Amino acid sequence: MRMxxxxxxxxxxxxxxxxxxxxxxxxxxxxxxxLASGVYSFLPLGLRVLHHIEDVIADELDAxxxxxxxxxxxxxxxxxxxxxxxxxxxxxxxxxxxxxGRGGSFVLGPTHEEVVTVTVGAEVESYRQLPLTVYQIQxxxxxxxxxxxxxxxxxxxxxxxxxxxxxxxxxxxxxYRTVYDAYLRIFARLGLNVSPVxxxxxxxxxxxxxxxxxxxxxxxxxxxxxxACGYAANVEAAARGGFGESVDPDAAAxxxxxxxxxxxxxxxxxxxxxxxRDVTAADLLKSLAVVxxxxxxxxxxxxxxxxxxxxxxxxxxxxxxxxxxxSLVKGYIGPMEAQAAGISVVADVGVARPGPWIxxxxxxxxxxxxxxxxxxxxxxxxxxxxxxxxxxxxPRCGQKVDLxxxxxxxxxxxxxxxxxxxxxxxxxxxxxxxxxxxxxxCYGMGVSRLLAVVAExxxxxxxxxxxxxxxxxxxxxxxxxTGRSPEVAEAADALHDRxxxxxxxxxxxxxxxxxxxxFADADLIGVPVRLVVGAKGLARGIVEWRSxxxxxxxxxxxxxPVETLLGP
RNA sequence: CGGGCUGUGGCGCAGCUUGGUUAGCGCGCUUGACUGGGGGUCAAGAGGUCCCGGGUUCAAAUCCCGGCAGCCCGACCA
Numbered sequence: 001m002r003m004x005x006x007x008x009x010x011x012x013x014x015x016x017x018x019x020x021x022x023x024x025x026x027x028x029x030x031x032x033x034x035l036a037s038g039v040y041s042f043l044p045l046g047l048r049v050l051h052h053i054e055d056v057i058a059d060e061l062d063a064x065x066x067x068x069x070x071x072x073x074x075x076x077x078x079x080x081x082x083x084x085x086x087x088x089x090x091x092x093x094x095x096x097x098x099x100x101g102r103g104g105s106f107v108l109g110p111t112h113e114e115v116v117t118v119t120v121g122a123e124v125e126s127y128r129q130l131p132l133t134v135y136q137i138q139x140x141x142x143x144x145x146x147x148x149x150x151x152x153x154x155x156x157x158x159x160x161x162x163x164x165x166x167x168x169x170x171x172x173x174x175x176y177r178t179v180y181d182a183y184l185r186i187f188a189r190l191g192l193n194v195s196p197v198x199x200x201x202x203x204x205x206x207x208x209x210x211x212x213x214x215x216x217x218x219x220x221x222x223x224x225x226x227x228a229c230g231y232a233a234n235v236e237a238a239a240r241g242g243f244g245e246s247v248d249p250d251a252a253a254x255x256x257x258x259x260x261x262x263x264x265x266x267x268x269x270x271x272x273x274x275x276x277r278d279v280t281a282a283d284l285l286k287s288l289a290v291v292x293x294x295x296x297x298x299x300x301x302x303x304x305x306x307x308x309x310x311x312x313x314x315x316x317x318x319x320x321x322x323x324x325x326x327s328l329v330k331g332y333i334g335p336m337e338a339q340a341a342g343i344s345v346v347a348d349v350g351v352a353r354p355g356p357w358i359x360x361x362x363x364x365x366x367x368x369x370x371x372x373x374x375x376x377x378x379x380x381x382x383x384x385x386x387x388x389x390x391x392x393x394x395p396r397c398g399q400k401v402d403l404x405x406x407x408x409x410x411x412x413x414x415x416x417x418x419x420x421x422x423x424x425x426x427x428x429x430x431x432x433x434x435x436x437x438x439x440x441x442c443y444g445m446g447v448s449r450l451l452a453v454v455a456e457x458x459x460x461x462x463x464x465x466x467x468x469x470x471x472x473x474x475x476x477x478x479x480x481x482t483g484r485s486p487e488v489a490e491a492a493d494a495l496h497d498r499x500x501x502x503x504x505x506x507x508x509x510x511x512x513x514x515x516x517x518x519f520a521d522a523d524l525i526g527v528p529v530r531l532v533v534g535a536k537g538l539a540r541g542i543v544e545w546r547s548x549x550x551x552x553x554x555x556x557x558x559x560x561p562v563e564t565l566l567g568p
Numbered sequence: 569c570g571g572g573c574u575g576u577g578g579c580g581c582a583g584c585u586u587g588g589u590u591a592g593c594g595c596g597c598u599u600g601a602c603u604g605g606g607g608g609u610c611a612a613g614a615g616g617u618c619c620c621g622g623g624u625u626c627a628a629a630u631c632c633c634g635g636c637a638g639c640c641c642g643a644c645c646a
Contacts, residue, residue: 012595012607013580017639037638095645111646145569145644153645161646199646209646220645411646444646481604516606523606534605544605 022455023150038147038155048472064182066133077105079114095143108141121425135162151452158448164441172439198233212410219406228399265331281305285359287333289317302348306386332360335377348385410445464526473507476527480534492533502562
């Protein structure tokens with residue numbers, strides 16, 4: 001490709017709204033352009049990289065026995081009403097964009113469980129056709145509240161998504177493992193360090209699921225990692241160790257003392273009140289009045305220095321809830337006699353020590369100290385209700401865990417019959433002759449996000465440094481001083497033709513611009529191998545070879561075999 | 569959805585506080601000359617509804633009101 005004809009313009013300065021390196025460099029290098037917030041165009045260079053990523057994905061999924069399809073991006077709204085997920089649009093559980101057309105209402109598909117279930121379901125009628133896994137690479141739409149970081153979080157994105165169909169749960173788990181392993185191979189080929197972690201299933205549904213996290217300084221997620229045993233889980237889903245600690249309320253401990261604590265509803269204010277007594281937030285018992293998923297009032301206890309992490313579907317008390325439960329006083333809540341008031345008590349494992357605790361007195365402007373677990377309050381159920389922090393005990397082996405900042409690059413789910421049991425065509429005739437629902441899995445990988453992740457990991461202060469497998473071109477050929485030296489232009493043209501004839505993907509900088517511009521653009525675009533034809537080398541019949549990644553340089557005979565001009 | 573910041577040629581910005589000739593600068597773009605191994609020099613050009621609407625005023629990029637858009641923090645998020 002002649003650069004003089006390529007649709008690319010490099011920018012000396014990054015746009016003001018680009019914060020992270022991948023965003024800045026992809027825009028500066030002319031790979032992508034923003035059309036609207038979270039909506040990007042891929043220019044030729046960007047599309048080439050994207051295609052290379054897609055090729056790796058398709059190659060591995062094909063090898064794993066998956067079949068590629070292309071499903072519509074425009075979905076009839078009825079499909080989403082059938083699955084019940086249309087109703088969730090209102091609560092933003094799965095933001096989708098609606099479109100009104102002549103044929104009725106549609107959504108721009110944010111994900112394809114509904115469509116694939118009815119599409120594959122219509123074709124598969126017998127267990128003999130199973131197992132079956134299909135995948136597609138196509139655009140998805142998410143009405144993100146806050147797109148950011150260039151391609152890392154967008155409203156329109158390219159995704160590779162696979163769906164497995166099996167006769168029963170055991171077979172589904174085998175298919176899940178197959179795709180899971182293929183995903184690991186894909187990440188390895190992309191040169192990315194990935195950690196599969198246990199995660200929450202969110203709006204997709206199903207039981208077992210894993211997120212594939214790529215550690216990155218620009219990630220928006222954290223996962224819990226235990227170096228000792230390999231346990232890894234998203235902070236949203238991570239359990240915490242520490243269950244079973246013996247609780248031995250000391251009968252000789254002093255009785256509780258009530259303190260008048262006017263206008264001190266928060267943890268910090270209470271700590272300040274007790275500042276003379278060496279009290280820290282960890283000595284306080286944080287009591288949160290919440291409504292659980294089934295609408296019952298629950299008191300959640302956790303150490304005062306911990307942030308709460310409520311199960312999905314639970315919400316904090318609002319004013320009307322406090323009005324309905326006068327035994328709980330907002331700002332001064334405590335667990336004493338909660339059960340007597342018909343409120344069950346759940347506690348984070350961090351509360352599994354006797355105390356003494358300081359907590360609310362269930363009386364406005366009053367707190368209680370000397371509160372002991374087992375004597376003054378009891379817990380109905382233990383769980384992990386606090387956000388994990390580094391140094392917490394691993395739930396599997398008890399060693400200290402770390403938190404790792406990372407980007408979610410893929411997410412796989414064991415769906416079971418969540419969709420097949422409600423969508424048209426979700427059943428087949430099983431071996432015993434009875435009708436059964438497909439046992440499904442789904443597997444999503446953010447292709448355009450991966451482009452940004454790779455760019456984020458592969459760059460230096462001058463520009464991008466693409467891995468050979470993903471680079472937009474194999475070779476970047478620079479002709480220096482062509483305006484002054486027809487001989488150089490001639491020699492470079494000839495070399496370009498030879499490379500093309502040999503099947504090499506070459507980007508040929510034939511522009512009449514100064515050498516500095518060509519070097520700077522070559523560094524910015526990040527093609528792995530740079531070849532320079534200039535007057536100096538031409539006189540000696542050599543071409544200069546340079547590795548973008550290592551900076552290694554050498555000379556090669558201009559007339560030598562093409563192979564000597566490529567790899568190291 | 570809350571809080572904050574910002575909208576001025578393609579990009580990056582100044583000007584606005586204290587209204588007043590023709591709205592500037594750098595990059596980029598066009599033409600020409602020079603130059604020719606790390607974004608080179610000189611000269612001449614093109615390119616603007618100063619986000620939109622309303623108001624104040626003799627006069628608004630500038631002041632006031634209302635929108636819209638973008639970005640950041642938070643909430644939310646397969």
